[in-house]
Amino acid sequence: MASTIRMRAVASGDTTEVQALVQHPMDSGFVKDAKGDLIPPHYIEVLEFQHAGKTVFTAFWGPAVAKDPYVKFSFKGAQKGDDLTISWVDNKGQSDSLVGKIM
Amino acid sequence: MNNNAIMSKQTRRRDRLVQTRRTVIQGALAGGLAGFAGLVPLTRARAAADANKWPKDAFAQKNEADAIKALYGKTPEISDKVSLDAPEIAENGAVVPISVNTTLPGVTSIAIIVSENPFPLAASYPIPAGTAPMVANRLKMAKTSKVTALVESGGKIFSASKEVKVTVGGCGG
Numbered sequence: 001m002a003s004t005i006r007m008r009a010v011a012s013g014d015t016t017e018v019q020a021l022v023q024h025p026m027d028s029g030f031v032k033d034a035k036g037d038l039i040p041p042h043y044i045e046v047l048e049f050q051h052a053g054k055t056v057f058t059a060f061w062g063p064a065v066a067k068d069p070y071v072k073f074s075f076k077g078a079q080k081g082d083d084l085t086i087s088w089v090d091n092k093g094q095s096d097s098l099v100g101k102i103m
Numbered sequence: 104m105n106n107n108a109i110m111s112k113q114t115r116r117r118d119r120l121v122q123t124r125r126t127v128i129q130g131a132l133a134g135g136l137a138g139f140a141g142l143v144p145l146t147r148a149r150a151a152a153d154a155n156k157w158p159k160d161a162f163a164q165k166n167e168a169d170a171i172k173a174l175y176g177k178t179p180e181i182s183d184k185v186s187l188d189a190p191e192i193a194e195n196g197a198v199v200p201i202s203v204n205t206t207l208p209g210v211t212s213i214a215i216i217v218s219e220n221p222f223p224l225a226a227s228y229p230i231p232a233g234t235a236p237m238v239a240n241r242l243k244m245a246k247t248s249k250v251t252a253l254v255e256s257g258g259k260i261f262s263a264s265k266e267v268k269v270t271v272g273g274c275g276g
Contacts, residue, residue, distance in 0.1 A: 015235070026243075028243065028274065030221065030245075030274045031274060045157045046157050054231075055231060056231060056233065056234055057228070057230075057231075057234055058228065058229050058231075059226065059228055059238075059240075060157050060158055060162075060226065060227040060228065060229070061226050062162040062222060062224055062225060062226065063222065063243075064217060064220050064222065064224075064225035064226070064242050064243045064244075064273075065225060065226055065240065065241070065242055065243070066197060066198040066199070066240075066241040066242055066243050066273075067197065067198070069240065069241065070239075070240060070241050071238065071239065071240050072202075072238070072239035072240075073228075073234065073235065073237060073238050073239075074234070074235040074237060075233055075234040075235060076233045076234075076235075077233050
């Protein structure tokens with residue numbers, strides 16, 4: 001199954017800049033559907049990035065993060081060719097993960 | 104285990120079997136876990152998340168002061184060393200690009216608050232050592248509101264705010 005996560009990580013010297021885009025409805029629970037019923041909240045709570053067994057970034061998200069969430073951050077200590085693991089868990093217990101390469 | 108020369112042949116044989124069984128089980132577990140390669144980091148993610156747990160309480164607060172109190176338990180002081188990049192006017196309240204940067208040292212956390220949202224805490228980012236104190240993300244804004252970036256540095260909380268006008272609300276109209 002195709003991953004919900006797309007990532008682009010570029011190493012420049014000791015610094016790696018990471019951008020990730022995750023496919024997820026991030027429903028806030030405040031929006032009504034065509035019938036007028038509230039669409040229940042469904043959003044990623046934790047998005048985590050790991051390099052060489054260490055967590056290099058964590059996002060704690062709530063329903064106010066936009067649909068198909070995007071995040072960019074930067075960390076030190078990795079180099080081109082290294083693996084970067086991204087995983088997320090949402091409020092319904094669904095999850096996904098991806099291992100990408102740092103370019 | 105097999106050191107004791109006084110041990111009977113039977114005991115030594117049993118110990119060998121136990122060792123072999125243990126190795127096989129460990130191997131099977133490792134193989135099984137490796138099969139769930141995608142989930143292994145998630146398990147670690149959960150373990151790490153326990154140490155840095157999803158701040159349920161803070162996300163549930165309905166006003167800014169309570170959200171900050173639940174998240175940090177301290178009152179922020181305004182600092183010009185916190186840079187909050189947000190548009191003056193957000194055309195689409197459902198997707199407002201916001202980023203935070205800071206020159207403060209020893210940053211351990213960055214959080215973003217949208218005062219007029221039903222739940223003001225929008226996102227929180229624990230920053231481990233070796234990670235830059237910077238984050239760019241996209242948030243929903245229900246209506247025109249003050250947006251505040253909070254940065255935890257050296258155990259204190261610093262902030263910077265901006266008023267962002269929203270033309271089309273981010274809660275679906």
